[in-house]
Amino acid sequence: MTRPSALPAALALALAAAPASAESVLRIGMTAADTPTTTGMPNNGFEGMRFLGYPIFEGLVLWDLTRTDRLATVKPGLAERWEQAADDKNTWIFHLREGVSFHDGTPFDADAVIWNLDRYFKQDSPQYELPAAGITRARAPLVAGYRKVDARTVAITTSAPASYFPYMAVYILFTSPASFEKAGRDWAKVGTLPAAGTGPFRITRVSPREAVDLARNDGYWDKARMAKVDRVRLMPIPEANARIAALRAGQVDWIEAPAPDGIPSLKQAGFVITTGSYPHVWPWFYNIGAAGSPLKDVRVRQALNYCVDREGLITFLNGTAEPSVGWLKASDPNFGAPQNRYRLDPARGKALLAEAGYGPRKPLALKVMVSTSGSGQMQPLPMNEFLQENLKQTCDVDITFNVVEWQVLLNAGRAAPDAPTLQGANALNVSSPSSDVAVMARYFSSANISPKGFNFEQWKDDVFDASLRTLAEATDPETIATATRAAHERLVDDPPWLYIVHDLNPRAMSPKVKGFVSPQSWFVDMTLVSVP
Structure with a gap:
């Protein structure tokens, strides 16, 4: 690069x-x-x-x-x-x-x-x-x-x-x-x-x-x-x-x-490279609400999470990221105990796609809106090209891109699911903080469906909403923690996003x-x- x-x-x-x-x-x-x-x-x-x-x-x-x-x-x-x-x-x-x-x-x-x-x-x-x-x-x-x-x-x-x-x-x-x-x-x-x-x-x-x-x-x-x-x-x-x-x-x-493959030479030249694990995730937002969206089927959303080679992408990024298997990191005490523990498992991904009606004769095809650069976007073009090839090889999923400027992509994230500005996009590649429950509520509560809030996906999960309501009304820390874990488990098992990596903020x-x-x-x- x-x-x-x-x-x-x-x-x-x-x-x-x-x-x-x-x-x-x-x-x-x-x-x-x-x-x-x-x-x-x-x-x-x-x-x-x-x-x-x-x-x-x-x-x-x-x-x-x-x-x-x-x-x-x-x-x-x-x-x-x-x-x-x-x-x-x-x-x-x-x-x-x-x-x-x-x-x-x-x-x-x-x-x-x-x-x-x-x-x-x-x-x-x-x-x-x-x-x-x-x-x-x-x-x-x-x-x-x-x-x-x-x-x-x-x-x-x-x-x-x-x-x-x-x-x-x-x-x-x-x-x-x-x-x-x-x-x-x-x-x-x-x-x-x-x-x-x-x-x-x-x-x-x-x-x-x-x-x-x-x-x-x-x-x-x-x-x-x-x-x-x-x-x-x-x-x-x-x-x-x-x-x-x-x-x-x-x-x-x-x-x-900095471009990941430029980091070794920068270090050699005496420049200081800083990294650190922090609450930030680099995903694809599923467009669940669009008419006829294949992502309405939870099996498709789960399948894609089993088809991604996160470790390969991290190697490609010269170690400047860590795998994302949920909105929170797996090490976070609020991650919970979801039924799905995502990893590269093409057999499981293909099986879920087959249950949903997709396979060699009818491959899943998705259009993803991505940016050329932007806040927290890491290296969006080469990373998405990696995912395009990865998903084709592992699960025979066809990915095409609509490449736009960062602010255009942000505006798309606040649009209705069939808005002309989305140009038929099935997903958006928008990085996100995962720092606190307020952000969780903004992105995933059914009360914050776009354009009111950041729930671009038009995702609604009754257990998640109930858990969010419990922790919002509580003052006891343990009650809040228990409800947060329950809410996050739903974000994994009924995924509104394709979880890819958490960047290390280089x-x-x-x-x-x-x-x-x-x-x-x-x-x-x-x-x-x-x-x-």
Whole structure:
């Protein structure tokens, strides 16, 4: 896969424009094909949140990304504490932090919270932003209402009890209302102002398809998390070999998802390769809801999970992944004890396909929508080509691809099953976090069928829904754990996805990058990083 690759003209221009001063500058090559949007709710999936979400725009709840020995948990952010209302499990009370200001100097208070919630959830509000609303509603689908209690307190009501709601609130980010007014109430202009958040970095320059520049926010409210670098430059470099070329040339300091067969030579040249097991899965989403879909039959969905050569794919990826046999890793205590333990077993896969009416005379044929690059997508084209050949050889399954840009694929994941935008796709290759029960609910609850939520598959399992309801209403940790295990067993035995691999989050860095922590999370804390 690795070969010399010329840098695109736009990238070369962005690199040439890098700050040339004594300031410390961290330059990062992202996998995105374009700069994520900069209004305060970035697109481009969780890579957008990683680099142009949390570092600039924060939520009432934040991730704790300082540890590597456990799954990342949530911690107080713009709210210093929260609790469920004593008389109503559907209502959460958030107590806002004192002394926080947006980058433009305006105060963060309850009015700013309500203004932003209206931006996402109130379609007739002047500040309603449709793209950002679509992203936020899908990640926090339980929000049913909200109100200002006083200047430092807000209440958010959910449509049903949800013990895990703070893990949804972590994805609701806040932008200064003054940014909207300064841009003439035009969100397209807000993105180039630049917009103001409350985070440890502030945006200083936006050049679409080239770069976004950040600077340390010297007025950040959390003095223990002041950024160690003066500036950060974020550049979209969607092609893996172009990212490696930029790193080797000293034009960037850090790249996401290096091409696996380039890793040994990068190590030999003195670059640092970081990997780590974390809650993230690289699957195919089955389109179960489409009219006439062969994936309506659970035997077909199970069969494909027995036909995949996960170990062969991991070898192909130079060990930068581990096998996925469920939404959670098999080592996770909440994996449970499902009846199916997926592995490469072509005989069983073929038998299940035969029961469903498929075989040599009528081979199963599927069209899969895949991306050229993107957030958490690893190496999507060569990996999917491997699977295409693998499934043909093991179980005589014919796979064709519709290759699209990453954001187009993300949009398809929120479409109805027979929407023209899907172009007849039977499955989507979209990577996903598997970090907590809130994500599980978003992706698999029958209440969150697309376009409301991320249940693209239109999957419904009564036992899963009942288990999810139990853990949502419970407060006892053991009851929650038991129900979580029962729910996950259904995700394995009645699979809405083809489980393929969990990636190991590889990135390559110059040895001058210091202090980086690879947490058990999709997100990272850039405030910890320093460069000379």
